[in-house]
Amino acid sequence: MNFMLHEELWQTALGEIELNISRANFITWFRDTGIIKNKDGVVTIGVPNGFSKEWLENKYNKLILRALRNTSNNIKDLRFIINPVTNQPSMEKIFKTGIKKEPPASLDQPFEELVVDKETNLNPKYKFANFIVGSFNELAQAAAKAVVGNPGELYNPLFIYGGVGLGKTHLIQAIGNEIVEKYKKKKKVKYISSEKFTSELVSALHNGKVEDFKEKYRQIDVLVIDDVQFLAGKEKTQEEFFHAFNALYQKNKQIILSSDRPPRAISTLEERLRSRFEGGMIADISQPDMETRLAILKCKLAEKKATLPDDILNHLATNIQKNIRELEGALNRVIALNNLSFTTDKDKIFKILNDIISPPKKLTHYKIIIQAVAEFYDVNTSELINRCRKKEVAYPRQIAMYLIREELKKSFPFIGEKLGGRDHTTVMYACDKMQKEIQSNETLQQEIVLIKERIYSK
Amino acid sequence: MRFVCLQENLKKDLNIAQNIIGRNLTLPILNNLLLQTEEGRLKISATNLEIGVSTWTSGKVEKDGAITCPARILASLVNNLPNKKVELEVKGSNLLIKCESFKTTIKGLPADDFPIIPKIKETPLMEVENGFFKDALNQVVGVTALSESRPEIAGVLFSFERNDLKLAATDSFRLAEKVIFSVSKKPDSKKPLIVPQRTAQELIRILGEREGKLKIILGHNQVLFDMGETQLVSRLIEGQYPDYQQIIPKSFNYQVGVERELLLNSVRVAGIFSSKVNNITLVLKKGQLEVLSNDADLGENRSQVAAEIKGGDLEVNFNYRYILDGLTNISSKKVFLGMNSESSPMVIRPAGEDDYLYIIMPIKAN
Numbered sequence: 001m002n003f004m005l006h007e008e009l010w011q012t013a014l015g016e017i018e019l020n021i022s023r024a025n026f027i028t029w030f031r032d033t034g035i036i037k038n039k040d041g042v043v044t045i046g047v048p049n050g051f052s053k054e055w056l057e058n059k060y061n062k063l064i065l066r067a068l069r070n071t072s073n074n075i076k077d078l079r080f081i082i083n084p085v086t087n088q089p090s091m092e093k094i095f096k097t098g099i100k101k102e103p104p105a106s107l108d109q110p111f112e113e114l115v116v117d118k119e120t121n122l123n124p125k126y127k128f129a130n131f132i133v134g135s136f137n138e139l140a141q142a143a144a145k146a147v148v149g150n151p152g153e154l155y156n157p158l159f160i161y162g163g164v165g166l167g168k169t170h171l172i173q174a175i176g177n178e179i180v181e182k183y184k185k186k187k188k189v190k191y192i193s194s195e196k197f198t199s200e201l202v203s204a205l206h207n208g209k210v211e212d213f214k215e216k217y218r219q220i221d222v223l224v225i226d227d228v229q230f231l232a233g234k235e236k237t238q239e240e241f242f243h244a245f246n247a248l249y250q251k252n253k254q255i256i257l258s259s260d261r262p263p264r265a266i267s268t269l270e271e272r273l274r275s276r277f278e279g280g281m282i283a284d285i286s287q288p289d290m291e292t293r294l295a296i297l298k299c300k301l302a303e304k305k306a307t308l309p310d311d312i313l314n315h316l317a318t319n320i321q322k323n324i325r326e327l328e329g330a331l332n333r334v335i336a337l338n339n340l341s342f343t344t345d346k347d348k349i350f351k352i353l354n355d356i357i358s359p360p361k362k363l364t365h366y367k368i369i370i371q372a373v374a375e376f377y378d379v380n381t382s383e384l385i386n387r388c389r390k391k392e393v394a395y396p397r398q399i400a401m402y403l404i405r406e407e408l409k410k411s412f413p414f415i416g417e418k419l420g421g422r423d424h425t426t427v428m429y430a431c432d433k434m435q436k437e438i439q440s441n442e443t444l445q446q447e448i449v450l451i452k453e454r455i456y457s458k
Numbered sequence: 459m460r461f462v463c464l465q466e467n468l469k470k471d472l473n474i475a476q477n478i479i480g481r482n483l484t485l486p487i488l489n490n491l492l493l494q495t496e497e498g499r500l501k502i503s504a505t506n507l508e509i510g511v512s513t514w515t516s517g518k519v520e521k522d523g524a525i526t527c528p529a530r531i532l533a534s535l536v537n538n539l540p541n542k543k544v545e546l547e548v549k550g551s552n553l554l555i556k557c558e559s560f561k562t563t564i565k566g567l568p569a570d571d572f573p574i575i576p577k578i579k580e581t582p583l584m585e586v587e588n589g590f591f592k593d594a595l596n597q598v599v600g601v602t603a604l605s606e607s608r609p610e611i612a613g614v615l616f617s618f619e620r621n622d623l624k625l626a627a628t629d630s631f632r633l634a635e636k637v638i639f640s641v642s643k644k645p646d647s648k649k650p651l652i653v654p655q656r657t658a659q660e661l662i663r664i665l666g667e668r669e670g671k672l673k674i675i676l677g678h679n680q681v682l683f684d685m686g687e688t689q690l691v692s693r694l695i696e697g698q699y700p701d702y703q704q705i706i707p708k709s710f711n712y713q714v715g716v717e718r719e720l721l722l723n724s725v726r727v728a729g730i731f732s733s734k735v736n737n738i739t740l741v742l743k744k745g746q747l748e749v750l751s752n753d754a755d756l757g758e759n760r761s762q763v764a765a766e767i768k769g770g771d772l773e774v775n776f777n778y779r780y781i782l783d784g785l786t787n788i789s790s791k792k793v794f795l796g797m798n799s800e801s802s803p804m805v806i807r808p809a810g811e812d813d814y815l816y817i818i819m820p821i822k823a824n
Contacts, residue, residue, distance in 0.1 A: 055574055
């Protein structure tokens with residue numbers, strides 16, 4: 001019997017019971033009840049506490065049985081167990097059980113400092129031991145390990161960049177934790193997000209305590225700053241950061257930075273900062289391959305002490321490719337579902353995962369793409385389509401072809417036809433060229449991102 | 459039903475039972491007490507659907523029967539009757555009470571509608587002496603968290619280790635732990651229980667009224683505290699209690715031995731001049747302990763407390779209420795304070811005893 005049917009059956013029965021007893025009794029005794037099992041004519045009803053159990057068992061047994069038999073007459077007996085079930089297991093509630101609640105913030109320091117070390121701001125759950133290495137991140141991981149071995153000497157600053165949810169924060173916090181452990185707290189480590197850095201600076205400026213602020217940062221041995229791309233456009237912060245950076249760098253203190261793009265791609269980052277960021281070691285984290293995704297899932301599963309069949313894991317790993325955090329989210333969801341409904345029905349799980357795996361495709365049209373490209377490069381749409389082969393037109397045209405191919409998955413002949421009746425081989429050449437160039441050319445990557453933004457913001 | 463007993467006995471039992479009754483508007487019968495004859499005694503029960511209390515009054519049963527009637531009215535009446543024979547009789551849906559010159563009729567509700575208090579028939583988990591257990595529970599119960607946001611710490615943890623029972627409570631800013639050594643208990647009891655704070659307080663109150671031994675019996679999701687003539691059944695809190703052992707410091711950089719009364723008084727005085735967050739500062743300097751506080755609007759206070767100090771200089775801020783709570787939970791003449799830094803927890807122990815532990819987190823210095 002499946003979960004939804006239980007819910008329906010119980011709701012129908014409750015509808016009838018409600019008519020037979022007083023409102024107060026109904027609310028008191030039937031709150032948070034539900035059918036847990038329906039097997040061989042014996043229905044097991046979950047009740048929230050011992051009082052409800054005794055009462056339903058002794059007083060309402062007949063009433064409940066009669067109400068249930070009206071809908072399903074093969075039911076012969078009732079059993080009650082204390083097992084709180086929620087009335088309407090909405091997806092939201094199920095999902096919530098998978099995530100840990102954030103402890104509320106307070107002025108006093110709670111014992112929660114177990115979770116995040118107040119001194120260093122590091123979360124001890126990020127370790128090298130649970131960082132899974134694959135070809136996509138081995139350079140970054142190797143550089144990180146080298147930094148732990150020789151902080152401040154080998155790679156300074158260490159700059160790690162990569163997409164959302166691929167483990168940048170995990171890696172840089174792991175460095176911090178490892179250094180704390182290795183040097184037995186002799187090295188002062190501080191982890192801070194660039195946003196926090198900015199707000200601390202702002203409040204220091206506000207209270208006239210800039211000197212204290214500077215002094216604080218100059219005493220640190222290992223400074224870990226997350227998401228430095230947010231410094232972009234904040235000039236005063238950049239300046240202050242520049243001085244702090246220099247002060248630390250001069251004294252051979254280790255600086256570790258992370259960002260979602262390489263330094264040169266962060267717009268409005270001051271030149272002197274950018275060149276400093278590039279002066280140490282830059283390592284990127286790209287997307288994990290299939291085997292690594294599977295390894296990550298297995299590792300998380302072991303951490304949560306749960307088990308899931310291999311084909312579900314495979315399904316998750318095949319379908320969520322670009323983001324490890326989303327991968328973990330999907331895994332949490334499956335585990336939560338498993339715990340709640342006791343179902344290992346694969347079709348059902350696959351169905352639910354569909355919601356996460358294929359988010360509603362953003363809609364666009366080839367005309368919009370052509371227009372966006374034309375606007376971006378400041379050429380005419382007609383120029384893109386006509387036979388002109390001047391370089392300033394040909395290049396945007398190739399980008400347009402590449403984007404239509406990537407975003408809309410149109411056939412090569414179709415693209416050729418729409419862009420001035422060109423041969424499909426021309427299109428193939430353009431897509432191939434772009435694909436290759438995009439790997440090596442940072443400017444092009446940025447341009448593509450910006451054009452996509454234009455396309456989807458229309 | 460017809461039952462005759464002494465006013466004194468009835469009064470005591472009514473007061474034990476009626477305390478857990480709150481105002482319940484959805485189910486008015488919860489404001490009532492159930493009076494029921496059982497094996498030659500009168501059983502008085504009350505419940506709020508989380509806790510159920512039953513207590514037995516001895517007397518003479520002349521006719522079996524049962525009724526429920528409003529707790530407050532019955533208790534107020536009996537409290538004011540002379541200490542003579544009281545006669546209870548059910549007539550229809552009314553309860554008739556006769557005592558010397560007083561004749562009363564209270565309107566009741568049928569006993570059939572009263573919630574059934576769950577019965578637990580397992581073998582007892584452990585047995586412990588009432589008064590001793592009451593004092594132990596009293597030392598930790600005040601520290602439980604009152605917020606509903608983290609239900610697992612809104613109760614007292616009972617955990618078993620070899621032959622010892624550990625009681626612990628925390629509100630995440632402080633923690634108290636009391637160990638009861640070598641209790642007699644079932645060897646296979648391993649699972650820790652989280653007893654809701656309200657239940658613990660009710661238990662303390664009832665233990666104060668009853669002498670003898672307390673049996674703790676565990677049922678499914680329920681616990682029964684059996685004190686012979688009185689039983690208390692409560693739900694347990696589901697969930698995983700935080701692993702608090704790891705925050706207890708194993709060693710200390712700073713150790714202070716001080717007379718409890720002296721420190722208590724200094725902290726109390728300093729508390730008068732604490733600011734809105736109740737913060738006072740403990741200062742260890744040149745082998746002296748100083749307690750100071752100041753508030754921009756009120757003024758400031760400082761006092762020296764004679765103490766034996768090991769370790770260097772240190773300055774830590776605390777919520778003075780938390781220190782007071784800790785010190786008042788301890789009865790020894792001297793206490794030991796252990797600290798490691800201005801941002802790590804402070805331990806308070808009775809000097810020379812290792813069955814009690816109180817830990818406070820400092821207030822963050824700005």
